[in-house]
Amino acid sequence: MPTPPAAPSSSPSSSSSATPSDPGADAGPGTPAGSGEAGSEVADRIRYLDEVMAEIDAEVRRRRASGDLPAGLERELDELFLEFSPVGLQGRARLRETLSLVDGSAYVDIAVPTASNKAVGSYIKRAVRKGLGWYMNFIVAQIVKFAWSVSRMFHVVVDHIEDLEAAVDAHRSPDLPAALQPSASDGASWWAPAAAEALAGVRERVVVADCGDASLVESLLAAGVDAYGVDPSDLALEPALDRGVDVRAEGVLDHLDVVADEMLGGIVLTGSVQWLRPNERERLLDLVSTRLAVDGTLVLHSASPGAWAASAPAVVRDLAPGHPLHPETWAHLLGGRGFAVASTIAGGEDRRLAHVGDADADADAGTVNAVIDAINDLLLGPTEYLVVATRER
């Protein structure tokens, strides 16, 4: 365990000199405790707390690796709470729950309670109830009629929605077999240096989704980026856990769900982002656009659609719930959420066919090469791409 440094010495807040006409310059007391003391003392305390936090992270990793904290346990807790939550009820359950509330409140009872602590009070209440009964009956009958009409309308709407859901379910694709899911990121791949360059200088934490063996995480750490990884596969993470890398066994959606807003300086998306269902993709984009700090960097790696269609196994192509998007589509989706795309980099395996012969000397060779160029452009272009975007708002 690290040895604690001296506790902070109190000081008058540094804010005391700020003036109202100096917006933004006033840090208030929201500065490290004892903000007037020597910088080295503050640094010592921050370093000590960082060491404590690192021990806490290591303890969590150790518990996960030992099986004390099975993967998915925390997600199951979250899901259990949702069962008690009106906001957690999904689809039909939520509709029916809300409908039962409407039904329950549609009846208005005019028999108001007449009990009272004082005998005369009860007598007066009964008299009022009896005297106003004819009036209340008339009014309440109309209210109840209206309420039941509204309730009836909601029942019709819910029935209709359930019919629509059943129709949609009929087209739902089965899950892609795990063994056929595309492999996770490879830190030694062509795009790792570009990702490291895009994230250079990011001071807040950076999460790498579907990090696999965490080689990309380690590349980023080596470049001075405070990176960690998440991956739903315990098996894939084992080597990284053995090396003591900060990785967590969970999917990117589950992870981002519990990260506080604007806590991340960078997010690297790869792997499963390529075949998310449309609703999952929307959820991912919502999470990315809130968990990433303003000015934070998003790095998104994907196979290009053409290459995927040409090279993915037939079963994957047929059963994948989603498919890779074009980089322009990601730019469009991200732009709608306040991101500006800084660069799009094509890369991956170069499968282009080489030219034949000497086109200058041989007209036939020129014709063939033109056809080769067309084939290269249509079918054999870059197999992957990287989108680097910045959250602007």
Place this chain on the structure above:
Amino acid sequence: MTAVHQFVPALLPRDATGDHTRALRDALRAAGWESDIYVEAAHDELQDEATYFEEYPSRARPGDVLLYQLGTSSPVAEFLLGRDEPLVLDYHNVTPESYYEGWEEHTAAKVALAREQVAALAPHAVLGIADSAFNARELEELGCRATAVVPILVDDEVVHGAVDPAERARLAADHGDATVLLFVGRISPNKSHQRLVEALWVYRRLYDPAARLHLVGPAVTPSYAEAVFAFADELGLSDAVRHAEGLTKAELAAWYEDGDVFVCLSEHEGFCIPLLEAMGAGTPIVALDAGAVGETLADAGILLPEARPATVAAAVDRIRRDDDLAAWLADAGRRRLEDFAAATTRQRFVDVLAGVVGREPVVA
């Protein structure tokens, strides 16, 4: 004579905004300024200290400055928008409506209205005073031209007040040596009580099977509170989660002192007074770095980047296993608390408002 009059939707006793408003009035009067409190409603105990806000026009005098204690929706906001006097906002933050959607629609509508009122008032204010830089940023984003960060005036009686010994003994006898995780705050979706329950469950599973969670605060969102306690029940924690509200200041101090670790997993806080109360009690703090929590806590506690129950449980265990760390955090908390000393804050308010008095109102 210079006058800085305060407007507040409701003046309540034993309430953070109410206590702050009355303490500020006393500070302004001590500085030689006239200062009265105008309200939409006041508790019976405080009727003598408040005037209905619509009576202000008949009492208005040239040179008055109007200071609005802004933390909820109120007709007072519309009233102030129609006034010509220089307006100062003292912004305590409004919880985003998204936290209440699905749980309590009328509260969601109320806070949405409050945020609309903040947006309308901010450009008109000559100054926005905020509890935290987090709140100041919100005001600036809404068009407030000048902001200053001055913390809320904290009740010394709660932070440094006497502890009810009988309550303290009763609590200790109740749980024995078991670890007690404590959180104080109204039970509301933005406070994430369910994550506290999750953390307790994991902590009991991994570290201390007898650990307890003490929750203090009113269940202001009943449907959420019911869900939290039903969740705890489902996890077999109904005997391990204890809830209290309506405590006296001395009883509250006893609950603070009884807690082994103060755990705050709120997702949205504009300042978080309970952190200061925990510091005053010497209770080590573990908190999620969200909203203004990080700047209020500074380095006087363990600040977590995420609220995963395993991480929270490991942080609590780390403190429980290391007496040096627990003592260091308690000491750091007490010293951090000195940055929020009431005398310093009172003077800061006077200094900041001195720069406003005599200014023309802003025409937005």
